Amino acid sequence: MTDTRTGAIVRSRLEDARRASRALALATGSQREAALEAIAVAIESDVEGILSANERDIVRGRENGLAPGLLDRLRLDENRIAALAESVRHIAALTDPVGQVVRGSRLENGVRIEQVRVPFGVVGAIYEARPNVTVDIAALALRSGNAVVLRGGSAAIESNTRLTEVLRRALSAAGLPAHVIQSIDDFGREGATELMRARGLVDVLIPRGSASLINTVVSESTVPVIETGAGVVHVYVDADADAATAASIVVNAKAQRPSVCNAAETVLVHRDAAERVLPALLEKLRSAGVTVRGDDEARAYSPAIEPAAADEWSTEHLDLTLGMRIVDSLDDALEHIAMYSTHHTESIVTNSVRNSERFLAEVDSAVVMVNASTRFTDGGVFGFGAEVGISTQKLHARGPMGLTELTSTKWLVRGDGQVRG
Amino acid sequence: MTDTRTGAIVRSRLEDARRASRALALATGSQREAALEAIAVAIESDVEGILSANERDIVRGRENGLAPGLLDRLRLDENRIAALAESVRHIAALTDPVGQVVRGSRLENGVRIEQVRVPFGVVGAIYEARPNVTVDIAALALRSGNAVVLRGGSAAIESNTRLTEVLRRALSAAGLPAHVIQSIDDFGREGATELMRARGLVDVLIPRGSASLINTVVSESTVPVIETGAGVVHVYVDADADAATAASIVVNAKAQRPSVCNAAETVLVHRDAAERVLPALLEKLRSAGVTVRGDDEARAYSPAIEPAAADEWSTEHLDLTLGMRIVDSLDDALEHIAMYSTHHTESIVTNSVRNSERFLAEVDSAVVMVNASTRFTDGGVFGFGAEVGISTQKLHARGPMGLTELTSTKWLVRGDGQVRG
Structure with missing residues (x-):
């Protein structure tokens, strides 16, 4: 990461996210489920605030000549906000991947080894001006035990800022650290660059959007990337x-x-x-x-x-x-x-x-x-309950990605004094 | 990749590897096993040639003041060469990961989905001046159905060149394309840089060696990297x-x-x-x-x-x-x-x-x-049969990596005319 003032502020937010991720990893699945329910309620209780922030984005977008298709993706209305809250509740109801045992055995010397699913830690997301992605990614990350650092398209900055505030307040009220959800929207392109270079602070970066956005992230990032790709x-x-x-x-x-x-x-x-x-x-x-x-x-x-x-x-x-x-x-x-x-x-x-x-x-x-x-080819159709994206790379995840693909694993080894001969 | 003459030659070798990987993916597990046995025999039949190439590396290494520890890692003798052939036979005897079914189900509409293990395609390896790694990585790649592009330390270039020739001849004799094993040792650092930028031609890059080598690969590579790391x-x-x-x-x-x-x-x-x-x-x-x-x-x-x-x-x-x-x-x-x-x-x-x-x-x-x-913490102890390395990253593989970790997956979907409603 760079040595500028922006670099320092972004880094401190990422460090906050990292610390919060350690606390989150110790929360139970039902605590995370309760936090998601609190987020759904908080979204439903702030329709007016969210709409008014979104309206400012829409007005600015129109002034800047944003294409009608992009304006439509940017726009929220009461129905779309209700759908956001519904989607959060749906994600809350999914099976918790954290702690699932993948495989294990007892070695001849009596040592037991067990591979279990754990959260990545901190997941970064870089995406375009679609406020629904903000809520969607944050909810998926939370359900899988990850802190998340969000970087949405600048045309949606008012909507995203409002939504992030709502989400963070709901987290706090539910007894989880607000820093579990971080946004670096206020640092524009420079912030995105810092995020892509934050190897060691961010465990995985997920770009969502156009082929050109994905290509930029893939070629600039030193953080491991899961490429969700274009489909010819x-x-x-x-x-x-x-x-x-x-x-x-x-x-x-x-x-x-x-x-x-x-x-x-x-x-x-x-x-x-x-x-x-x-x-x-x-x-x-x-x-x-x-x-x-x-x-x-x-x-x-x-x-x-x-x-x-x-x-x-x-x-x-x-x-x-x-x-x-x-x-x-x-x-x-x-x-x-x-x-x-x-x-x-x-x-x-x-x-x-x-x-x-x-x-x-x-x-x-x-x-x-x-x-x-x-x-x-769809996470919902394949029975994953939710879709993080469709990976077109071969490392870690390939095809529709569900919550499981937002986890890593760790080996737990239990002995009673064994040493290697 | 760059537009230089080196770039063009390296690219053409990678394209050869890519084409060969498609042929290799269609070979059966027992064909790959037979090729590994042929490689073991070929190594045993060329002890003199390998030793004389290695001796040239050792002489040059001494002249260049290589540290005794590095000289020892570089040195081959009859016992070490016999051990190389033994290790290839051991890898040949491991369970084939290709084609294993990871999970699957029948959707309500009758469509059957099935996730199976497939080779990555082309695996790149960047490592230090240890000729045994050349044979080890090539054998692991072949057992898991992957073509491999090797880039070893320049101090071992004579040994590696000889070993690669032996391996490629054995492949051909066994009826598999020689291009399944490629070396770019003859292009020094520039070749390594081309390899790290060869996204789309190389599916995954595995650095093996010192922390500084791994850091270089991680920060310069646009090809996805599996980091095998230092252990504090x-x-x-x-x-x-x-x-x-x-x-x-x-x-x-x-x-x-x-x-x-x-x-x-x-x-x-x-x-x-x-x-x-x-x-x-x-x-x-x-x-x-x-x-x-x-x-x-x-x-x-x-x-x-x-x-x-x-x-x-x-x-x-x-x-x-x-x-x-x-x-x-x-x-x-x-x-x-x-x-x-x-x-x-x-x-x-x-x-x-x-x-x-x-x-x-x-x-x-x-x-x-x-x-x-x-x-x-060891692939052998954990029962994986072989160890590709120990991953300290969270994406794709974490901890000891066996053959399975050298594969990706693909979803096979079988219907009888179903469409989405």
């Missing part, structure tokens, strides 16, 4: 795929909720399936409002298919645009996926056992599917 | 500790093998135990050849105790030197440990259930012990 997600329609199944999966994967990372961006169609599969598929995509952009061969099947953009295959559209490419073979599809995938989720539609097993084995992504919509 | 390891002798148990554990923890990271560096003695425990403890330490350096209060118990150095409490001696401090209470001991521990291993010697449970709960280290020697 593929569906491959194999030679013998059932036409109705293919249409249903591709349309669901693209259009059921196009703005999220598990939505499909590219469909690869085996040449031998194209004539059989494409008419119904294209018709269903059209009625769902999807614009299809294809390579030359795909475009030969329908005048409605627009030409693929130069960077089509590496683009995460996050809207109702779908790239389409005709491939010669499963190998061709695997090659395309190896080249362009962001290793999030890919699905094959096929009736061939051999091809489905090859696809499962050879695609190097967090989630690999056969005959299912890529929209299933 | 503590034994705390509680107020009511049994004197014989305390002496036996402290002496074993310090002196049984002082040069390794799980050896104790500091003993903290509760004031109420000092008079009872110290005479026998100091006598046993003396006969084991241990030099004790203490704070003023400790020195009052024996003229043989030397004064503690200014940086005594943060020093990893790795020799027969032990720091000793008298503390007022368990809280005092916990405070000292929180301040100076490198979060590797700490042990309490006590008869108090309450204090042992507090110690286990409050000490934030990879391994926390009650009435046992810190020397037990």
